[in-house]
Amino acid sequence: MAVFRDVDKALFPIKNINTVVKLFTNQLEDSNEPDLALLSIVSGLIENQLTSRSNAAGQLTDSPESNVLPRFELEDVENLYKKFHLIITGSVESNDTKSYATREIVKKVSDVIWNSLTRSYYKDRAHLQSLYSYLTGSKLDCFGVAYAVVAGCQVLGYNDVHLALSEDHAWVVFGPNGSETAEVTWHGKGNEDKRGQEIGKGVSARSWLYVNSKPVVCTRHMEVAAMVSAINPSLNANVDVSEVALLQQELLWHLYDFGHLKKYPMAIGNLGDLEEISPKRPDISCKNLFDEAIESARKYYNNQHVYPYTYQGGYYYRNKMYKEAFESWANASDVIRGYNYSRDDEEIYKEFLEIANELIPYIMKMESSGFEANTILKKAECFANLLKFYDGICQWEEGSATPVLHIGWAKPLVNTISKFDADVRAQVNIVCDNVEEKLCSKKNGSIFNNNNNNNYEKEHASTITKPSATKQSASNFHPTIEALTAACS
Numbered sequence: 439m440a441v442f443r444d445v446d447k448a449l450f451p452i453k454n455i456n457t458v459v460k461l462f463t464n465q466l467e468d469s470n471e472p473d474l475a476l477l478s479i480v481s482g483l484i485e486n487q488l489t490s491r492s493n494a495a496g497q498l499t500d501s502p503e504s505n506v507l508p509r510f511e512l513e514d515v516e517n518l519y520k521k522f523h524l525i526i527t528g529s530v531e532s533n534d535t536k537s538y539a540t541r542e543i544v545k546k547v548s549d550v551i552w553n554s555l556t557r558s559y560y561k562d563r564a565h566l567q568s569l570y571s572y573l574t575g576s577k578l579d580c581f582g583v584a585y586a587v588v589a590g591c592q593v594l595g596y597n598d599v600h601l602a603l604s605e606d607h608a609w610v611v612f613g614p615n616g617s618e619t620a621e622v623t624w625h626g627k628g629n630e631d632k633r634g635q636e637i638g639k640g641v642s643a644r645s646w647l648y649v650n651s652k653p654v655v656c657t658r659h660m661e662v663a664a665m666v667s668a669i670n671p672s673l674n675a676n677v678d679v680s681e682v683a684l685l686q687q688e689l690l691w692h693l694y695d696f697g698h699l700k701k702y703p704m705a706i707g708n709l710g711d712l713e714e715i716s717p718k719r720p721d722i723s724c725k726n727l728f729d730e731a732i733e734s735a736r737k738y739y740n741n742q743h744v745y746p747y748t749y750q751g752g753y754y755y756r757n758k759m760y761k762e763a764f765e766s767w768a769n770a771s772d773v774i775r776g777y778n779y780s781r782d783d784e785e786i787y788k789e790f791l792e793i794a795n796e797l798i799p800y801i802m803k804m805e806s807s808g809f810e811a812n813t814i815l816k817k818a819e820c821f822a823n824l825l826k827f828y829d830g831i832c833q834w835e836e837g838s839a840t841p842v843l844h845i846g847w848a849k850p851l852v853n854t855i856s857k858f859d860a861d862v863r864a865q866v867n868i869v870c871d872n873v874e875e876k877l878c879s880k881k882n883g884s885i886f887n888n889n890n891n892n893n894y895e896k897e898h899a900s901t902i903t904k905p906s907a908t909k910q911s912a913s914n915f916h917p918t919i920e921a922l923t924a925a926c927s
């Protein structure tokens with residue numbers, strides 16, 4: 439039967455956030471593995487109680503200090519915990535021989551979760567990520583299914599099964615050194631699920647969705663970080679419940695302090711977003727966190743993740759630091775240029791579309807309305823980064839089965855480029871070196887660098903230099919960008 443430790447029982451009934459943090463820190467600092475099922479039930483219970491309509495009306499308004507919560511009873515948590523154990527151990531044999539999981543076991547656990555979900559429901563709804571949602575409503579989102587499979591394998595004693603995360607998908611690794619991979623959930627809309635299969639070997643391996651085999655492979659503590667990152671404080675599209683956001687922020691700081699976010703760029707970025715809204719640490723700013731997320735992606739994932747740069751670009755944009763935002767977005771585009779666009783990549787397509795057709799045009803409008811003394815329209819570095827941004831998207835499209843650009847991209851693009859005066863544009867030195875080699879390298883499979891060493895840090899250590907203020911060099915542009923800039927000069 440489920441083992442519910444006395445040290446955790448003593449914390450109930452939970453009445454405030456500090457007690458929830460204590461429950462998590464007990465689990466995270468204990469020599470045993472943190473209990474993924476227990477922590478997901480507790481965080482899901484609190485999130486769902488505080489973000490459901492009924493609470494919004496009553497409970498929260500009369501809580502004097504912000505950390506007070508409605509009482510969460512031990513019995514509620516224990517009953518759900520036992521229910522999950524029964525569902526899993528009732529259908530799949532436990533690992534009595536302490537061996538590695540097999541593909542069949544992983545698929546069976548995935549089937550148990552999959553077949554117990556409500557037949558049809560709105561999959562993108564909020565608050566469907568936790569085991570609380572699964573056990574009380576038989577609903578999970580696609581991340582939630584993957585997390586539930588890993589939690590189920592932990593219940594069975596298959597401690598080699600771990601969560602693998604790209605920027606928009608989740609799967610599992612298992613076996614010696616996590617050498618095996620398996621799909622356990624669905625992705626996107628209207629796509630047949632590939633549950634049980636190995637992770638993309640064919641064309642999908644070149645899509646952003648699988649981050650060129652550089653996913654975040656979680657430890658148990660990083661799986662807790664993924665679950666904490668997935669906490670959703672939204673009451674509705676416009677309002678967050680501050681107690682839930684505070685709980686998420688406290689838990690992320692605890693995980694950060696113990697080093698469990700070091701190899702998890704998106705979790706660091708999530709913490710940066712929370713810190714920007716409500717700073718808790720005077721010594722570490724949200725800007726520091728966005729920079730750390732980028733350093734982590736460069737150091738551990740060969741700079742093949744896009745989101746760290748869009749976290750940072752979003753921060754600069756919100757704080758009207760437009761020159762810096764252009765540099766972040768150019769760096770984001772430098773990542774995507776190495777991928778082939780596939781229909782599974784809609785999420786990152788929407789991200790670039792919003793930057794190109796909403797955020798940049800807004801910046802241009804702001805910069806060309808007044809008499810901005812220090813306008814970016816006079817800065818060659820901004821023009822160079824804009825060209826690099828567009829060029830990366832053009833190169834992303836090259837060699838892809840699915841087109842990226844369409845006429846809707848062209849008008850904002852030309853509009854933006856033409857806002858820079860000829861004398862500023864003339865300062866950007868377009869050098870077309872090793873174009874052939876670059877294009878060939880993408881087509882011949884080594885899609886990220888010419889020397890196949892797949893080590894961003896080493897390859898770029900000496901070459902990450904700022905273009906000099908006067909001469910901007912932006913080498914081997916896509917012909918479209920080159921033609922456009924030639925037309926403007």
Ligand SMILES: CC1(C)CN=C(N2CCN(c3ncnc4sc(CCF)cc34)CC2)S1
Nearest residue numbers: 581603604605606607608667704745748749
């Ligand atoms: C810069 C942004 C547009 C702001 N938020 C972003 N995200 C919010 C948080 N996200 C995440 N945060 C932590 N871990 C994960 S694992 C995953 C793939 C599905 F499992 C997504 C994701 C996804 C990305 S990217």
